[in-house]
Amino acid sequence: MRNLLRLLRPQQWIKNGFVLIPLFFGGKLFSPSASLSGIIAFFAFSFAASAIYCFNDIIDVEADRRHPVKRSRPIASGAVSLSWAYALMGWMVVLSVLLVTLLPIGRMQAGIVIAFYFVLNLAYCARLKRYAIVDVCVVAFGFVLRIFVGGFATGVTVSNWLVLMTYLLALFLSFAKRRDDVLRMNETGEPPRQNTIRYNLTFINQAITITGSVTLVCYIMYTVSPEVMTRFHAPNLYLTSILVLVGLLRYIQLTVVDRRSGDPTKLLLRDRFTQLLVAAWLLTFVVIIYWG
Known part of the structure; x- marks a missing residue:
């Protein structure tokens, strides 16, 4: 049972918190019906994502067995058979579909996006991840799809700003993660992924700088937008850009200096400074949106 759970990677479900972002920014966080819909959508997306994790480990089993870290994965290590993995993948799909049908509104749109x-x-697992740049773009687009699912499920219109910032931030994190692969390739001489040979440290560092800079500029433009300031009644919203800037710098420090960008989820769960920055940013918006 433990190995089956590991195959589903529930620790990665934190990424699906993006499904709840429209609920938060739409001012419906304390609405029982909207919150319930958001939670249902979160688990529906999480089950679909876990099905993908199963499929990925199934088709990558041989490559994972040659990887110094991934060889301990349930299928690669032999702890879970391929038949069990396929069965678990099927159950995750069924559970995801069943949960979507429980949504009171937007079930068709949310179901189509999922x-x-x-x-x-x-x-992506079968082919697209072999192509450099395409791989990170697909991963980043997956986060945009998460917020659309949350928007449809809760009846909140997703703004252009939210789409842009979500995509840019996810692209930044994806390039940082690829840097870990390049470092491992340079140390061992063997690329962890098929497309890693199309990356190098110079390119990755520049890509991280570009995407991080554009993300910050986009966020600043969002905070000084007359539409946003009027909506939130917060003319000093731009001050939250300081938290975003420090957060991006901290992540670059962890990536370049500490070389800890291999798993963004683990990094967020373990780095106290990053957690404090995220908590401060969220608290600021809670005050602005719900008590402003």
Whole structure:
């Protein structure tokens, strides 16, 4: 049972918290019906994502067995058979579909987006992840799909700003993660991924700098937008850019200096300074949106 749970990677579900972002920014966090819909959408997306994790480990089993870290994964280590992995993948898909049908509104739109995410990631696991740049773009787009699912499920219109910042931030984190692969390739002489040979430290460092800079500029433009300031009644919203800037710098420090960008989820769960920055940023918006 423990190995089956490991195959589902529930620790990665933190990424699906993006499904709840429209609920938060839409001012419906304390609405029982909207919150319930958001939670249902979160688990529906999480089950679909876990099905993809199963599929990824199934088709990558031989490569994982040659990887110094991934060889301990349930299928690669032999702890879970391929038949069990396929069965678990099927159950995750069924559970995801069943949860979508429970949504009181937007079930068709949310279901279509989750289905598109599922098909896109099947293609990603089977082929698209072999192509440098395409791979990180697909991963980043998956986060945009998360917020659309949350928007449809809760009845909140997703703004252009939210789409842009989500995509840019995810792209930044994806390039940082690829840097860990390049370091491992340089140390061992063997690329962890098939497309790693199309990356090097110079390119990755520049890509991280570019995406981080554009993310910050986009966020500043968002905070000084007359539409946003009027909506939140917060003319000093731009001051939160300081937290975003420090957060980006901290992540670059962890990536370049400490070389800890291999798993963004683990990094967020373990780095106290990053947690404090995120908590401060969230608290600021809670005050602005719900008590402003």
